[in-house]
Amino acid sequence: MPIIDVTTEGNEEFYKGWYYPSTEWKIPGPKVVKLPDYYSFDLEKMKAQVLDIKNNYGFEPFPIKKDGTKKRRTYKGIGLTARPDANNPLYDSLHLYSKDGELDITDSFDVQALDTADKTVVPLYEKHFSEPTEIFKGYIAEVLGKFKSPLTKTRILELSPKGIITPHVDFPYYEQIRVHAVIETNDDVYWEVEGEKFRIPADGNFYWFDTGRYHAVWNDGKTDRIVLSVNLSIYSDRDGNPINRDISIDDILISDKL
Numbered sequence: 116m117p118i119i120d121v122t123t124e125g126n127e128e129f130y131k132g133w134y135y136p137s138t139e140w141k142i143p144g145p146k147v148v149k150l151p152d153y154y155s156f157d158l159e160k161m162k163a164q165v166l167d168i169k170n171n172y173g174f175e176p177f178p179i180k181k182d183g184t185k186k187r188r189t190y191k192g193i194g195l196t197a198r199p200d201a202n203n204p205l206y207d208s209l210h211l212y213s214k215d216g217e218l219d220i221t222d223s224f225d226v227q228a229l230d231t232a233d234k235t236v237v238p239l240y241e242k243h244f245s246e247p248t249e250i251f252k253g254y255i256a257e258v259l260g261k262f263k264s265p266l267t268k269t270r271i272l273e274l275s276p277k278g279i280i281t282p283h284v285d286f287p288y289y290e291q292i293r294v295h296a297v298i299e300t301n302d303d304v305y306w307e308v309e310g311e312k313f314r315i316p317a318d319g320n321f322y323w324f325d326t327g328r329y330h331a332v333w334n335d336g337k338t339d340r341i342v343l344s345v346n347l348s349i350y351s352d353r354d355g356n357p358i359n360r361d362i363s364i365d366d367i368l369i370s371d372k373l
């Protein structure tokens with residue numbers, strides 16, 4: 116029997132300043148969208164390369180403390196991109212950064228979970244994940260090559276049984292969006308965005324869900340969940356110049372312009 120109980124409802128106010136009318140950017144209509152077939156791929160071929168990477172390099176746990184003293188047991192990954200100056204490029208993307216530098220989970224997730232006036236949000240900054248790592252090749256590179264926007268933090272992420280990514284927001288869509296392709300899953304893996312709970316199938320498609328709204332992910336099953344998690348900077352290039360400004364978020368998600 117599933118036992119994990121997570122809710123993402125009733126926590127919208129603290130990040131409303133990211134969106135209209137505080138800014139010109141309207142909140143997207145949908146909370147989850149399957150990307151067009153243009154981005155679809157051969158799941159078995161992708162799975163073979165991902166498992167090959169897992170076997171040859173290994174996934175590392177996410178740090179909880181940036182000094183590395185505490186690590187997550189149920190959440191691991193490896194990076195397809197890294198910062199240009201990374202010491203350990205393959206695992207650089209397991210660290211969290213704001214514009215002001217590296218964050219502990221306590222600086223980002225925990226301050227969002229507060230039930231007090233101190234509840235706040237520190238948007239993640241991930242545009243400096245610009246360099247492909249040594250595993251960015253082969254079929255993965257071919258599939259990711261269909262995206263036209265700058266690819267920023269891009270990872271393979273494994274959530275073990277009973278793993279929970281607690282409710283949080285990451286960044287508004289006009290900074291980046293995050294799209295996922297599910298490589299391995301089970302019937303009890305769930306995503307939830309502000310009360311809308313859904314499953315994402317491992318079906319050779321990419322899906323966007325709104326990581327700029329309060330969301331959570333959990334694995335209540337008995338097998339690992341593995342995703343390809345891809346950040347795209349769809350509204351500005353790496354130098355900050357505007358791109359795609361004539362197309363709304365709802366429309367770009369169903370286009371081949373991502």
Ligand SMILES: [Fe+2]
Pocket residue numbers: 283284285326330
């Ligand atoms: Fe997230």
